[in-house]
Amino acid sequence: MQVGIIGAGPAGMMAALTLIETNHEITLIDEQSMGGGQIYRHAAQMASQDARIFGSDYAAGGDLVRRFNTVADNERLTHIKGATVWSVTEDREIAWSVGEISYSRLFDAVILATGALERAMPIVGWTNPGVMTVGAAQILMKTARHVPAESVLIGSGPLLYLVATQMLEMGTPPKALLETQTISDYLYAFPHLRLNSTVIAYLLKGAGMLRKLSSAGIRRHTAVSDVSITSEAGQHRVAFSCGGKMHKITAGHVLVHAGVHPNIQFSQSLGLAHCWNEANHCLDPDIDAMGRSSKSGIYIAGDGAGILGADAAQLSGQLAAMAVLTDQGESVEASILAATLSKHRRFRSIRAFLDRLYKPKKWYSVPDDETIICRCEEVTASTVRNAVRLGCLGPNQLKAFSRCGMGNCQGRYCGMTVVNLIADTRGLSPAEIGYYRIRSPIKPITLEQIANHDTIN
Template structure:
């Protein structure tokens, strides 16, 4: 088993920035990344993107090329296509590289696994032709492919960003069906004064919306009762807006209700977690440097709470500085203060965005006949019935129904299952809790597990 000062899981903005900072401080660094190249979701494919694609995706995307270049040059050991499937509290990391699994022991582990899109269970969401909005952007970033005839359904800044990028590519979406309830904008306005500290984000958001409107994309606001029609494939989206039932024929629907922290690794490590009411999601409890309740385990970026790419990079730097200082390396207090001030300023926009784009009530409480756990085909009604029978939380529902036991290990269904149980039992989501996560974090061949030289701790 090899050893290193720092293992970083993920090569998005937080992971790359942390690697650069840690190497500058003199630490040995191993970065494990599932993707074929660094960048994470936000900077996916930036190294290979041609001039036309960079123009379409915008200057914020292009900025990622500088970070990737700095990461490539910093001297960290980078392993692409590496799937981390176990991490122990003793900071032993197990990862698969396709041909087998390896182990590494670290002085510290930085979890920089980012966010996942919130699931949006509704009638018809399992039909071929339905994806997340993020999947539409992956096609554009990775392959330059534009999803034709797409109707966006949901809400959030990412939805508007992708729609504006499609406009820039000359292939605007067919329509946007926005589920932000009427009156939400006025309620969120109280956060505007603080958000002005990050006015560049406000300007960018207005610019994106203006571009989509000027392209003639129909925008339906305050949509309710959204359903996707079709037999063997998507045929239409139906919804109620402006007091009337409406129907948009389409073969492609992209759903989005924001993104939430990817908490699988920190749950595996039994780190302390909190339920964030504003983000309607769980996140690990971390201090100002990203340290969790488990010694030597840090989290930076959206995995500790949604903040965006710039905030993720700043948080990655802070975590690396703290890890370096803990290892006895010289770290500038003035630089740490400077980075922390910049991070606080960048995060000033978050209360406004979270109040405005909180998930819709329908996304949190799907109808009884809607499947919420795709892996095991468990419906919302099944979960409600289990809660009424006495299941106090997701782990008991898992025992009853197998919800959360499929390949995704609850990444898709976890939050909505917790919401359904909480509503049925009249409790808070924080009290209901979340799934216990066990290794392997991702599907792993038994032969690969058996071939390991060292035993793997199960808990």
């Protein structure tokens, strides 16, 4: 059997490592030049001080990537690096491009392990040079050992604290954290806490990060809202409301983060079933406990199936691989399957708490008129509202009205904001609005790449 896996993060690597034990041929394709995905980016190349900076989880990821590298590129596992997948079809043909050439190949089973995307936080000034996402700053830190100086971090969620402590460890602490969660978010979140050892370990890790930030004297403002950024000559002025007053702070860089949601570009382009996740305010692919999607032979693993974090992503990679095997009539050790399912379920307990605590806020999910919401085509929120008043019913018609979602990112970053804005203007829920119809190529390709197409048998 030929299995195609897209994404070499913890989910994709674990799926490949599980399948390599069998006699099947596996092809794992990823855009990056090495395995690791978002969290374990460059982890195999880690220098000794990196474990202190990026934490023990990152160090453990280095072991996983090295284990993957030792089996990759033998005759049964091909790791195609630096390759952008731009199409996956219902009959399980994957198309990708590397350099000037594009390739396609048919597979018996396809595992989508394309991870998460940072939720867009469209506020006035978020597209200014020097303003980026917290995740983008972390990529800079992991790959180039460069920390944006004098940074103000805005938003909420675990990644905000993680990157702030990593900046601190690298000797360039952030200037301040402007956090959007309020006291009532804590009060509503606590009833969702179901304590088990996984949850306790997670909470202790979070408390440890907050302690480090506080001992270093880093200012944290909570219940922040109505943030706007003005930039001039490489300096930023961030205005925000907190405690009933407006405040201003200057910054060398501004890093925004409003949590993450599944990357659903492929699952949408394949027309797979999705369900509205009210807790994380996003669309999740509708899958069974082992990652089977609504179309036979297509499986989804990791954060692309629903946000549960890196450890859960590894387990879901294993589960998707086991689903592929059982669907081909092969036997899987029942006790291993039951234990993996049970461990994976434990990660759901912390998610319910985090989703409620860091629920996206309306003031940026449904931004003011002048805010740019589609960075590629520079479309503002007022253009979307006006289109709806002229009769535009949903995200697909909006493309014709405004080109919103038709730029380089193909709607990856503006998708959820567009859904929220149309829902709010029409007085409906986001679940009733639907999503962009995503078509391949889901990432830009050149005519040269199409002309140089090679079909692999």
